[in-house]
Amino acid sequence: MPHDDHAHSLLPSEPALRVKALETLLTRKGLIDPAALDTIIDTYAHKVGPRNGAAVVARAWTDPAFRDRLLSDGTSAVAEMGFTGRQGEHVTAVENTEDTHNMVVCTLCSCYPWSLLGIPPGWYKSDAYRARAVREPRGVLAEFGVTLPHSTKVRVWDSTAEIRYLVIPRRPNGTEGWSPEDLATLVTRDSMIGCGEARRP
Amino acid sequence: MTRIHDMGGRFGDGPVTPEPEGARVFAEAWHARALALTLASGSLGQWTLDRSRHARERLAPADYATFTYYEKWVAALTDLLVETETITRAELEGGETALSPLAGKRLASDTVPDVLSKGAPTDRRGPPPAFAVGDAVATRRPPRNDRITGGHTRLPAYASGHIGNVIASHGSHVFPDTNAHALGEGPEPLYTVAFSARDLWGPDATQGDEVMLDLWQSYLKPA
Incomplete structure:
Protein backbone atom coordinates (compact mmCIF):
# COMPACT_ATOMS: atom_id res chain seq x y z
CA MET A 1 0.00 0.00 0.00
CA PRO A 2 1.46 3.40 -0.91
CA HIS A 3 2.77 5.16 2.15
CA ASP A 4 1.99 8.75 1.25
CA ASP A 5 -1.20 8.23 -0.75
CA HIS A 6 -4.23 10.24 0.32
CA ALA A 7 -7.75 8.86 0.06
CA HIS A 8 -9.27 11.83 1.88
CA SER A 9 -9.36 13.86 -1.33
CA LEU A 10 -12.36 11.75 -2.37
CA LEU A 11 -14.58 13.42 0.24
CA PRO A 12 -16.59 16.65 -0.26
CA SER A 13 -14.59 19.84 0.18
CA GLU A 14 -16.92 21.45 2.74
CA PRO A 15 -15.74 20.11 6.15
CA ALA A 16 -19.19 19.65 7.69
CA LEU A 17 -20.36 17.71 4.62
CA ARG A 18 -17.16 15.68 4.63
CA VAL A 19 -17.77 14.54 8.21
CA LYS A 20 -21.41 13.83 7.50
CA ALA A 21 -20.51 11.76 4.42
CA LEU A 22 -18.06 9.68 6.42
CA GLU A 23 -20.45 9.19 9.33
CA THR A 24 -23.20 8.07 6.95
CA LEU A 25 -20.95 5.55 5.21
CA LEU A 26 -19.59 4.12 8.47
CA THR A 27 -23.10 3.87 9.90
CA ARG A 28 -24.34 2.01 6.81
CA LYS A 29 -21.47 -0.43 7.13
CA GLY A 30 -22.37 -1.09 10.76
CA LEU A 31 -19.00 0.29 11.93
CA ILE A 32 -20.29 3.08 14.12
CA ASP A 33 -23.37 3.71 16.21
CA PRO A 34 -24.39 7.39 15.96
CA ALA A 35 -25.71 7.13 19.53
CA ALA A 36 -22.18 6.24 20.68
CA LEU A 37 -20.93 9.42 19.02
CA ASP A 38 -23.56 11.39 20.93
CA THR A 39 -22.34 9.84 24.19
CA ILE A 40 -18.70 10.67 23.43
CA ILE A 41 -19.63 14.27 22.59
CA ASP A 42 -21.75 14.64 25.72
CA THR A 43 -18.85 13.34 27.82
CA TYR A 44 -16.39 15.96 26.61
CA ALA A 45 -18.88 18.79 26.16
CA HIS A 46 -20.43 18.48 29.62
CA LYS A 47 -18.73 15.97 31.94
CA VAL A 48 -14.96 15.79 31.52
CA GLY A 49 -13.33 19.22 31.58
CA PRO A 50 -11.16 21.65 33.53
CA ARG A 51 -13.34 21.43 36.64
CA ASN A 52 -11.68 18.04 37.22
CA GLY A 53 -8.21 19.56 37.22
CA ALA A 54 -9.39 22.48 39.35
CA ALA A 55 -10.62 20.05 42.02
CA VAL A 56 -7.21 18.35 42.02
CA VAL A 57 -5.38 21.69 42.37
CA ALA A 58 -7.68 22.94 45.14
CA ARG A 59 -7.15 19.72 47.07
CA ALA A 60 -3.38 19.97 46.61
CA TRP A 61 -3.52 23.51 48.02
CA THR A 62 -5.40 22.40 51.12
CA ASP A 63 -4.21 18.84 51.81
CA PRO A 64 -0.40 18.61 52.15
CA ALA A 65 -0.37 14.79 52.18
CA PHE A 66 -2.37 14.76 48.93
CA ARG A 67 -0.04 17.36 47.41
CA ASP A 68 2.94 15.13 48.21
CA ARG A 69 1.24 12.10 46.64
CA LEU A 70 0.27 14.16 43.60
CA LEU A 71 3.84 15.30 43.05
CA SER A 72 5.36 11.87 43.60
CA ASP A 73 2.78 9.75 41.72
CA GLY A 74 0.32 11.91 39.84
CA THR A 75 -1.50 9.03 38.17
CA SER A 76 -2.48 7.36 41.47
CA ALA A 77 -3.29 10.63 43.19
CA VAL A 78 -5.74 11.82 40.53
CA ALA A 79 -7.22 8.30 40.34
CA GLU A 80 -8.10 8.66 44.06
CA MET A 81 -10.42 11.45 42.95
CA GLY A 82 -11.88 9.33 40.17
CA PHE A 83 -10.01 11.01 37.33
CA THR A 84 -8.78 8.26 35.06
CA GLY A 85 -9.02 7.37 31.42
CA ARG A 86 -8.29 8.37 27.92
CA GLN A 87 -5.42 10.83 27.51
CA GLY A 88 -4.84 10.80 31.24
CA GLU A 89 -3.41 7.31 31.64
CA HIS A 90 -0.07 8.61 32.97
CA VAL A 91 -0.10 11.88 34.87
CA THR A 92 2.74 14.01 36.19
CA ALA A 93 1.91 17.13 38.20
CA VAL A 94 4.38 20.03 38.31
CA GLU A 95 4.11 22.83 40.82
CA ASN A 96 4.62 26.53 40.18
CA THR A 97 6.54 28.41 42.86
CA GLU A 98 8.17 31.78 43.23
CA ASP A 99 11.33 30.27 41.70
CA THR A 100 9.90 28.09 38.93
CA HIS A 101 7.10 28.50 36.41
CA ASN A 102 5.97 25.42 34.47
CA MET A 103 4.24 25.49 31.11
CA VAL A 104 2.96 22.61 28.95
CA VAL A 105 2.91 22.18 25.16
CA CYS A 106 2.81 19.42 22.58
CA THR A 107 4.96 20.61 19.68
CA LEU A 108 4.34 17.48 17.58
CA CYS A 109 0.54 17.27 17.83
CA SER A 110 -1.91 18.24 20.57
CA CYS A 111 -1.32 15.89 23.53
CA TYR A 112 -3.22 17.21 26.55
CA PRO A 113 -4.54 15.75 29.85
CA TRP A 114 -8.10 15.10 28.72
CA SER A 115 -9.15 13.35 31.93
CA LEU A 116 -8.26 16.48 33.92
CA LEU A 117 -8.78 19.37 31.50
CA GLY A 118 -11.04 17.98 28.76
CA ILE A 119 -10.51 18.79 25.09
CA PRO A 120 -7.77 21.37 24.50
CA PRO A 121 -8.69 24.95 23.54
CA GLY A 122 -7.97 26.11 20.00
CA TRP A 123 -4.91 28.14 20.93
CA TYR A 124 -3.22 25.10 22.50
CA LYS A 125 -3.53 23.28 19.17
CA SER A 126 -2.48 26.30 17.09
CA ASP A 127 0.72 26.37 15.07
CA ALA A 128 1.75 29.57 16.86
CA TYR A 129 1.61 27.98 20.31
CA ARG A 130 3.20 24.70 19.22
CA ALA A 131 6.02 26.51 17.43
CA ARG A 132 6.75 29.21 19.98
CA ALA A 133 6.09 27.83 23.47
CA VAL A 134 9.39 25.96 23.53
CA ARG A 135 11.51 28.73 21.98
CA GLU A 136 10.09 31.87 23.56
CA PRO A 137 7.85 30.88 26.47
CA ARG A 138 8.13 34.30 28.10
CA GLY A 139 6.92 35.99 24.91
CA VAL A 140 3.95 33.61 24.73
CA LEU A 141 3.16 34.15 28.42
CA ALA A 142 3.10 37.91 27.82
CA GLU A 143 0.36 37.33 25.21
CA PHE A 144 -1.64 35.76 28.06
CA GLY A 145 -0.92 38.74 30.26
CA VAL A 146 1.63 36.94 32.41
CA THR A 147 5.01 38.58 33.01
CA LEU A 148 7.60 36.75 35.06
CA PRO A 149 10.76 38.16 36.61
CA HIS A 150 14.02 36.77 35.21
CA SER A 151 14.66 35.30 38.66
CA THR A 152 11.76 32.90 38.01
CA LYS A 153 12.98 30.00 35.94
CA VAL A 154 10.67 28.80 33.16
CA ARG A 155 10.39 25.07 32.54
CA VAL A 156 8.48 24.08 29.39
CA TRP A 157 7.25 20.49 29.20
CA ASP A 158 6.90 19.17 25.63
CA SER A 159 4.45 16.24 25.80
CA THR A 160 6.29 13.88 23.45
CA ALA A 161 5.12 10.61 25.07
CA GLU A 162 1.96 9.45 26.88
CA ILE A 163 2.80 11.30 30.09
CA ARG A 164 0.27 14.09 30.55
CA TYR A 165 1.24 17.15 32.54
CA LEU A 166 -0.85 19.13 34.99
CA VAL A 167 0.48 22.45 36.28
CA ILE A 168 -0.38 23.30 39.88
CA PRO A 169 -0.58 27.11 39.85
CA ARG A 170 0.41 29.16 42.89
CA ARG A 171 -2.31 29.61 45.45
CA PRO A 172 -3.46 33.22 45.48
CA ASN A 173 -2.85 35.31 48.57
CA GLY A 174 -5.87 36.14 50.67
CA THR A 175 -7.44 32.69 50.42
CA GLU A 176 -6.43 31.39 53.85
CA GLY A 177 -9.17 29.23 55.31
CA TRP A 178 -11.05 28.83 52.02
CA SER A 179 -12.68 25.48 51.31
CA PRO A 180 -11.42 23.35 48.41
CA GLU A 181 -14.74 23.97 46.63
CA ASP A 182 -14.32 27.75 46.83
CA LEU A 183 -10.65 27.59 45.90
CA ALA A 184 -11.48 25.50 42.81
CA THR A 185 -13.45 28.43 41.42
CA LEU A 186 -10.18 30.40 41.22
CA VAL A 187 -8.37 27.71 39.21
CA THR A 188 -8.55 28.45 35.49
CA ARG A 189 -7.88 26.06 32.64
CA ASP A 190 -5.04 28.25 31.39
CA SER A 191 -3.40 28.27 34.84
CA MET A 192 -3.25 24.45 34.74
CA ILE A 193 -1.47 24.56 31.36
CA GLY A 194 0.92 27.15 32.77
CA CYS A 195 -0.33 29.97 30.54
CA GLY A 196 -2.08 31.85 33.28
CA GLU A 197 -2.25 32.33 37.01
CA ALA A 198 -5.06 31.41 39.35
CA ARG A 199 -7.66 34.16 39.75
CA ARG A 200 -7.22 36.46 42.70
CA PRO A 201 -10.11 36.62 45.15
CA MET B 1 14.33 14.87 8.21
CA THR B 2 10.96 14.94 9.94
CA ARG B 3 7.64 16.25 8.65
CA ILE B 4 5.56 19.40 8.69
CA HIS B 5 4.00 18.63 12.08
CA ASP B 6 7.41 18.95 13.74
CA MET B 7 7.20 22.70 14.28
CA GLY B 8 8.73 23.31 17.71
CA GLY B 9 10.88 26.45 17.54
CA ARG B 10 9.71 27.51 14.07
CA PHE B 11 9.59 31.24 13.27
CA GLY B 12 6.82 33.13 11.53
CA ASP B 13 3.59 31.96 13.15
CA GLY B 14 2.61 35.23 14.78
CA PRO B 15 0.97 35.73 18.18
CA VAL B 16 -1.01 33.16 20.14
CA THR B 17 -4.64 34.17 20.49
CA PRO B 18 -6.01 33.16 23.90
CA GLU B 19 -9.68 32.20 24.17
CA PRO B 20 -12.03 33.00 27.06
CA GLU B 21 -12.18 30.29 29.72
CA GLY B 22 -15.86 29.70 29.12
CA ALA B 23 -15.60 29.26 25.33
CA ARG B 24 -17.54 26.33 23.91
CA VAL B 25 -15.59 23.05 23.84
CA PHE B 26 -16.60 22.49 20.22
CA ALA B 27 -16.87 25.68 18.19
CA GLU B 28 -18.84 23.88 15.46
CA GLY B 119 -8.18 4.62 28.63
CA ALA B 120 -5.22 2.72 27.25
CA PRO B 121 -2.13 2.82 29.45
CA THR B 122 1.16 2.44 27.55
CA ASP B 123 3.44 1.22 30.35
CA ARG B 124 4.78 -2.28 29.72
CA ARG B 125 7.34 -4.74 30.99
CA GLY B 126 10.56 -3.99 29.16
CA PRO B 127 14.33 -3.99 29.33
CA PRO B 128 16.06 -2.48 32.35
CA PRO B 129 16.89 1.24 31.99
CA ALA B 130 20.36 2.05 30.70
CA PHE B 131 20.29 5.53 32.22
CA ALA B 132 19.64 6.86 35.69
CA VAL B 133 18.31 10.17 36.94
CA GLY B 134 21.18 12.67 36.75
CA ASP B 135 22.87 11.07 33.72
CA ALA B 136 23.85 13.27 30.78
CA VAL B 137 22.49 11.97 27.48
CA ALA B 138 22.83 13.00 23.83
CA THR B 139 19.86 12.78 21.48
CA ARG B 140 19.91 11.07 18.09
CA ARG B 141 20.83 13.16 15.07
CA PRO B 142 19.18 13.29 12.59
CA PRO B 143 15.80 12.87 14.34
CA ARG B 144 14.68 9.95 12.21
CA ASN B 145 12.79 6.71 12.60
CA ASP B 146 15.68 4.30 12.11
CA ARG B 147 13.46 1.43 10.92
CA ILE B 148 11.11 3.16 8.46
CA THR B 149 12.18 5.94 6.13
CA GLY B 150 9.91 8.91 6.79
CA GLY B 151 8.33 6.96 9.65
CA HIS B 152 6.83 8.15 12.90
CA THR B 153 9.12 9.34 15.66
CA ARG B 154 8.62 11.43 18.79
CA LEU B 155 12.02 13.09 18.87
CA PRO B 156 11.37 16.65 17.67
CA ALA B 157 13.98 18.15 15.34
CA TYR B 158 14.72 21.04 17.71
CA ALA B 159 15.92 18.65 20.41
CA SER B 160 17.96 16.44 18.10
CA GLY B 161 21.74 16.37 18.54
CA HIS B 162 21.63 18.06 21.94
CA ILE B 163 22.82 17.06 25.38
CA GLY B 164 20.43 17.01 28.31
CA ASN B 165 20.06 15.47 31.74
CA VAL B 166 17.72 12.67 32.75
CA ILE B 167 15.37 14.01 35.42
CA ALA B 168 12.85 11.14 35.59
CA SER B 169 12.68 7.50 34.61
CA HIS B 170 9.24 6.10 33.78
CA GLY B 171 9.89 2.39 33.24
CA SER B 172 9.18 0.99 29.79
CA HIS B 173 6.47 2.31 27.48
CA VAL B 174 5.18 1.28 24.06
CA PHE B 175 7.63 2.57 21.43
CA PRO B 176 5.83 4.79 18.88
CA ASP B 177 8.50 4.33 16.20
CA THR B 178 7.57 0.64 15.88
CA ASN B 179 3.97 0.70 17.09
CA ALA B 180 2.96 3.18 14.38
CA HIS B 181 4.16 0.78 11.68
CA ALA B 182 2.82 -2.64 12.71
CA LEU B 183 6.29 -3.55 14.00
CA GLY B 184 5.02 -4.31 17.49
CA GLU B 185 4.88 -2.39 20.73
CA GLY B 186 8.63 -2.86 21.31
CA PRO B 187 8.53 -1.34 24.81
CA GLU B 188 11.58 0.70 25.75
CA PRO B 189 12.59 2.65 28.85
CA LEU B 190 11.17 6.17 28.77
CA TYR B 191 12.81 9.16 30.42
CA THR B 192 12.14 12.82 30.97
CA VAL B 193 15.20 14.73 29.80
CA ALA B 194 15.86 18.39 30.64
CA PHE B 195 17.65 20.65 28.14
CA SER B 196 18.99 24.13 28.72
CA ALA B 197 16.94 26.62 26.69
CA ARG B 198 20.16 28.52 25.91
CA ASP B 199 21.65 25.34 24.54
CA LEU B 200 18.64 24.74 22.27
CA TRP B 201 17.97 28.30 21.11
CA GLY B 202 21.06 30.38 21.74
CA PRO B 203 21.51 33.65 23.61
CA ASP B 204 17.92 34.87 23.01
CA ALA B 205 16.75 32.31 25.59
CA THR B 206 16.85 33.23 29.26
CA GLN B 207 19.71 31.74 31.24
CA GLY B 208 18.38 28.99 33.50
CA ASP B 209 15.18 28.31 31.53
CA GLU B 210 14.72 24.69 30.49
CA VAL B 211 12.76 22.54 28.07
CA MET B 212 11.77 19.03 29.12
CA LEU B 213 10.94 16.19 26.74
CA ASP B 214 9.87 12.58 27.26
CA LEU B 215 12.27 10.46 25.23
CA TRP B 216 12.67 6.75 24.61
CA GLN B 217 15.96 5.01 25.27
CA SER B 218 16.92 4.40 21.65
CA TYR B 219 16.78 8.14 20.96
CA LEU B 220 19.58 8.56 23.53
CA LYS B 221 23.27 7.85 23.93
CA PRO B 222 25.50 8.48 26.93
CA ALA B 223 27.06 11.94 26.79
Missing part, protein backbone atom coordinates in the same frame (compact mmCIF):
# COMPACT_ATOMS: atom_id res chain seq x y z
CA ALA B 29 -21.11 20.87 15.66
CA TRP B 30 -19.02 19.07 13.05
CA HIS B 31 -15.89 19.43 15.20
CA ALA B 32 -17.59 17.32 17.85
CA ARG B 33 -18.73 14.79 15.24
CA ALA B 34 -15.18 14.57 13.83
CA LEU B 35 -13.69 13.89 17.24
CA ALA B 36 -16.31 11.31 18.15
CA LEU B 37 -16.07 9.60 14.77
CA THR B 38 -12.31 9.31 15.18
CA LEU B 39 -12.61 7.83 18.68
CA ALA B 40 -15.37 5.41 17.72
CA SER B 41 -13.51 4.27 14.59
CA GLY B 42 -10.31 3.78 16.58
CA SER B 43 -12.09 1.36 18.86
CA LEU B 44 -12.55 -1.02 15.89
CA GLY B 45 -8.94 -1.98 16.62
CA GLN B 46 -7.65 -1.62 13.06
CA TRP B 47 -4.84 0.79 13.99
CA THR B 48 -2.89 2.02 16.99
CA LEU B 49 -2.92 5.52 18.48
CA ASP B 50 0.63 5.96 17.19
CA ARG B 51 -0.43 5.04 13.68
CA SER B 52 -3.29 7.54 13.84
CA ARG B 53 -0.85 10.28 14.87
CA HIS B 54 1.37 9.32 11.97
CA ALA B 55 -1.61 9.45 9.60
CA ARG B 56 -2.07 13.13 10.51
CA GLU B 57 1.64 13.84 10.21
CA ARG B 58 1.86 12.43 6.71
CA LEU B 59 -0.94 14.49 5.25
CA ALA B 60 0.53 16.39 2.31
CA PRO B 61 2.30 19.47 3.73
CA ALA B 62 0.03 21.77 1.72
CA ASP B 63 -3.02 20.09 3.29
CA TYR B 64 -1.52 20.06 6.78
CA ALA B 65 -0.78 23.79 6.57
CA THR B 66 -4.23 24.80 5.32
CA PHE B 67 -6.58 22.30 6.99
CA THR B 68 -8.11 23.30 10.28
CA TYR B 69 -7.51 21.02 13.25
CA TYR B 70 -10.50 18.73 12.83
CA GLU B 71 -10.14 18.70 9.05
CA LYS B 72 -6.77 17.06 9.65
CA TRP B 73 -8.44 14.51 11.90
CA VAL B 74 -11.09 13.63 9.32
CA ALA B 75 -8.57 13.47 6.47
CA ALA B 76 -6.28 11.17 8.46
CA LEU B 77 -9.18 9.02 9.60
CA THR B 78 -10.33 8.58 6.00
CA ASP B 79 -6.84 7.60 4.89
CA LEU B 80 -6.59 5.05 7.72
CA LEU B 81 -10.01 3.56 6.93
CA VAL B 82 -9.01 3.02 3.30
CA GLU B 83 -5.48 1.79 4.01
CA THR B 84 -6.77 -0.80 6.45
CA GLU B 85 -9.50 -1.77 3.95
CA THR B 86 -12.14 -0.97 6.53
CA ILE B 87 -13.83 1.00 3.74
CA THR B 88 -12.99 1.20 0.03
CA ARG B 89 -12.32 4.08 -2.32
CA ALA B 90 -15.35 2.99 -4.33
CA GLU B 91 -17.55 3.35 -1.24
CA LEU B 92 -16.13 6.81 -0.61
CA GLU B 93 -16.98 7.75 -4.17
CA GLY B 94 -20.59 6.77 -3.51
CA GLY B 95 -20.51 3.17 -4.77
CA GLU B 96 -22.54 0.34 -3.34
CA THR B 97 -21.81 -0.65 0.20
CA ALA B 98 -22.44 -3.67 2.43
CA LEU B 99 -22.31 -4.48 6.12
CA SER B 100 -18.68 -4.75 7.30
CA PRO B 101 -17.29 -7.97 8.81
CA LEU B 102 -16.05 -5.66 11.60
CA ALA B 103 -19.61 -4.62 12.51
CA GLY B 104 -19.47 -6.87 15.60
CA LYS B 105 -16.68 -4.67 16.98
CA ARG B 106 -18.75 -1.51 16.72
CA LEU B 107 -18.48 0.70 19.82
CA ALA B 108 -21.85 0.51 21.57
CA SER B 109 -23.26 3.61 23.20
CA ASP B 110 -23.65 1.97 26.61
CA THR B 111 -19.97 0.96 26.75
CA VAL B 112 -18.63 4.45 25.94
CA PRO B 113 -18.29 5.69 29.55
CA ASP B 114 -16.37 2.56 30.51
CA VAL B 115 -14.09 2.68 27.44
CA LEU B 116 -13.28 6.37 27.97
CA SER B 117 -12.68 6.08 31.70
CA LYS B 118 -10.42 3.05 31.27
